Amino acid sequence: MVNREFKGEEAGMRILVSGAGVAGLSAGIDLARAGHTVEIVERAGHLRINGSPIDVRGDSVGVVERMGLLDEVTGRSITMTEGAKFVDDNGDVIAPQPMSETNDSDDDIEIPREDLMRVLRKALPEEAQLRFEDSVRTLTDDGDQVTVVFESGREGRYDLVVGADGAHSNVRRQAFGPEREFSRHLGLYVAIGAAPEEAAPENTAHSVHILNLPGRMACIGRYRDQALAIFTFRSEEIEYDHHDLAAQKRILTDFYGEDRQWRIPQLLSAAQADPELYFDAIAQIHMPTWHRGRVVLIGDAAHCATPMAGRGTSLALTGAWLLTEALTRHDGDHTAAFTEYERRQRPYSDKAQESANGGADLMVPATWEDIERRNARLLPAR
Structure with a gap:
């Protein structure tokens, strides 16, 4: 036609x-x-x-x-009715990311x-x-x-x-x-893998929960009956073959393998098990x-x-x-x-x-002080 x-x-x-x-x-x-x-x-x-x-x-x-x-x-x-939420080590919400900033x-x-x-x-x-x-x-x-x-x-x-x-x-x-x-490298890398054990079958809305550590972000994204393990971290350019999945998984472990906070070990395990893991520089x-x-x-x-x-x-x-x-x-x-x-x-x-400018400071603050300032800015006035 x-x-x-x-x-x-x-x-x-x-x-x-x-x-x-x-x-x-x-x-x-x-x-x-x-x-x-x-x-x-x-x-x-x-x-x-x-x-x-x-x-x-x-x-x-x-x-x-x-x-x-x-x-x-x-x-x-x-639908993403609640927007993304930043959480602490216990999974408790500490700051929102309003939908108005993304739509x-x-x-x-x-x-x-x-x-x-x-x-x-x-x-x-x-x-x-x-x-x-x-x-x-x-x-x-x-x-x-x-x-x-x-x-x-x-x-x-x-x-x-x-x-x-x-x-x-x-x-x-x-x-x-x-x-x-x-x-033009923007100083970040991202990895996205399936996390079926984190799925909520009854969920009909898209929800995102994010834990920040200095220079690193770990996230659970849920939609319908699916869940994703999402990682974003700060780094200078890393030399690797972008077709080499094993090399990409090793890099991810290098940056998160010692982190035990929140759901990071489970999310990392899910990402490592995903044969279709997405990994790339943010450039x-x-x-x-x-x-x-x-x-x-x-x-x-x-x-x-x-x-x-x-x-x-x-x-x-x-x-x-x-x-x-x-x-x-x-x-x-x-x-x-x-x-x-x-x-x-x-x-x-x-x-x-x-x-895209400034996105790293919002999503992946470099220090604890930057994380606290970001959270304070996003919290509604009291």
Whole structure:
């Protein structure tokens, strides 16, 4: 089905999308509906659905509506009626994190990551082919097309390549240069793992309880019948292979293995047992341009704002939509389309990256004194 939002009459292009996260699936939906032949490759063997609930905010709510998915998304939304709570060693609440500090408007939607991914996967048109367990090994842009050699040994030629493969984007590395040229470490790392023994089956709201130690945070996040063990800690950059799960778990143990407060031992044990543990630096991606030749970046690959901003999903949705809209408007002139897409998307990404500033001081204070000052600021006046 061609989306009536896109009215271009040009012959559709053959487009490769690298990455099947929110950005990649959204691009696949939008581009295929606009009449292009789309192939999506994903390094993992399945959709990556692990992680904490995510937000659809601001203009991205309208994008979801124009995609025809708003009813499905809102129907799977969860509520966070109490906001996050900071607790002491006994689990007693000592300070709140008001919802007003995290939401943009009453129209914002919070949804489990796995639910949004499944909605997008279901909406992917037949014209968009999704391949798992494959990724880009090399790409060569000769001006007319891009030749891609995949890790599987396959080779293909495409009119455009869309890098939607996250903050550690392989497409970005191939087309623009090493990650270190664009990554800006914010001094934090985060780990998120399933904690089924902490789940409350009767729970229908999303709740978050946070214990702070100097430079470290441990958290239980609950929604529906699910629970997550979440850790965030301060650190300079750590050298490790971000595909090496065992190495990531060792780092997590190095920072929390001696902590016996509250539920930390149980949460750490749950995280260590999770084969899908998410672990990464909290780092932003800053680039002077998101396109080069016939290659363009969207989502975290172009402008990761970090989870501290809470806007990665929204940026992925708007970026895929604006890119598709620009390609349609410019009738196959990819250079003009990429320029327009970037001009319209960059204000959103700049705002999101700016919003992450100060998040570490709120969520992961560096000292006991900083923790006490934060708690005092959040407590209502008496």
